[in-house]
Amino acid sequence: MRGLKVLPSGRPGRGRLYVNLPDGQAVAWYDRQANRISVLADDHREAILAVLRPYLSGTVSIGPPPVPTAADLRRLALPPDADLAPNRPGxxxxxxxxxxxxxxxxxxxxxxxxxxxxxxxxxxxxxxxxxxxxxxxxxxxxxxxxxxxxxxxxxxxxxxxxxxxxxxxxxxxxxxxxxxxxxxxxxxxxxxxxxxxxxxxxxxxxxxxxxxxxxxxxxxxxxxxxxxxxxxxxxxxxxxxxxxxxxxxxxxxxxxxxxxxxxxxxxxxxxx
Incomplete structure (x- = not known):
């Protein structure tokens, strides 16, 4: 599928990478630390893997997102301009x-x-x-x-x-x-x-x-x-x-x- 965008969350090289539709809806994310792709829209699975391929390394696990913790829910509800995690030192x-x-x-x-x-x-x-x-x-x-x-x-x-x-x-x-x-x-x-x-x-x-x-x-x-x-x-x-x-x-x-x-x-x- 054309138009999928990969957007970072957190500092470059450390936070997650989110895959979004052209309208901004997230369809997957890649957790760099866990080396795991969580797919939210299985009908876009192949396109998601294709757009993430340049960012992947090693053995990557793929599946539905894990059950979110209370901390996950709080983080996912943050508006982008309210999130301090992407701030760089200085x-x-x-x-x-x-x-x-x-x-x-x-x-x-x-x-x-x-x-x-x-x-x-x-x-x-x-x-x-x-x-x-x-x-x-x-x-x-x-x-x-x-x-x-x-x-x-x-x-x-x-x-x-x-x-x-x-x-x-x-x-x-x-x-x-x-x-x-x-x-x-x-x-x-x-x-x-x-x-x-x-x-x-x-x-x-x-x-x-x-x-x-x-x-x-x-x-x-x-x-x-x-x-x-x-x-x-x-x-x-x-x-x-x-x-x-x-x-x-x-x-x-x-x-x-x-x-x-x-x-x-x-x-x-x-x-x-």
């Missing part, structure tokens, strides 16, 4: 660089921040085969955006990424200082963002600070609530942590977190 910074009017110095800082977010984002995305689910650029009205939200066996982490610039970083209770630059209020912001995320997801969210290429990290002894992730060992630190969430819990939380309405319909807790 999505907002890319827009600022392409369309913003910042000066030369500000654009240099934006590029450094973008490179750090992209590097950490790629490292976090690589955790998905280990049962982790990752979102990037999660909006927090009134607070900006969470650079990366990690949901996995070790729990939920609200991550702020900062370029270390091969300099010493000092993490205090309220401020972060990298080299000789002006102190930044990242620790204070992280606590507020994690509290907001905990309220939105009704689950414990740990604030985490990811420092990319810092030559050394010194943390004040009173900073016990913020997880420090030092690239390039950040992901191994997470995978080596004790398990607190089971796979069904991870999928349910991910389905909730990827919906923009989860974040925009959440009021700030007292003091946040």
């Amino acid at each position: 999505e907002t910074l890319l827009g600022d660089l392409e369309h913003g009017s910042a000066g030369t110095r500000a654009r240099h800082r934006l590029r450094q921040d973008l490179t750090a977010q992209q590097r950490m984002g790629d490292a976090f995305d690589a955790l998905e085969p280990d049962g982790w689910r990752i979102l990037h650029c999660v909006p927090l009205p009134g607070l900006g955006r969470i650079d990366h939200l990690l949901i996995g066996p070790a729990g939920i982490f609200c991550v702020r990424t900062v370029p270390g610039r091969r300099q010493r970083a000092v993490v205090g209770d309220l401020l972060l200082t990298v080299g000789r630059t002006e102190p930044r209020p990242d620790p204070r912001w992280l606590r507020r963002a994690a509290a907001r995320a905990s309220l939105a997801l009704t689950a414990r969210v740990t604030p985490a600070l990811a420092l990319v290429d810092a030559s050394r990290i010194d943390k004040a002894p009173t900073v016990r609530d913020i997880r420090i992730l030092h690239s390039p060992t950040a992901t191994s630190d997470l995978t080596g942590s004790p398990t607190t969430l089971k796979p069904p819990e991870i999928e349910t939380l991910f389905a909730q977190a990827r919906d923009t309405r989860t974040w925009f319909h959440t009021s700030s807790p007292a003091g946040v």
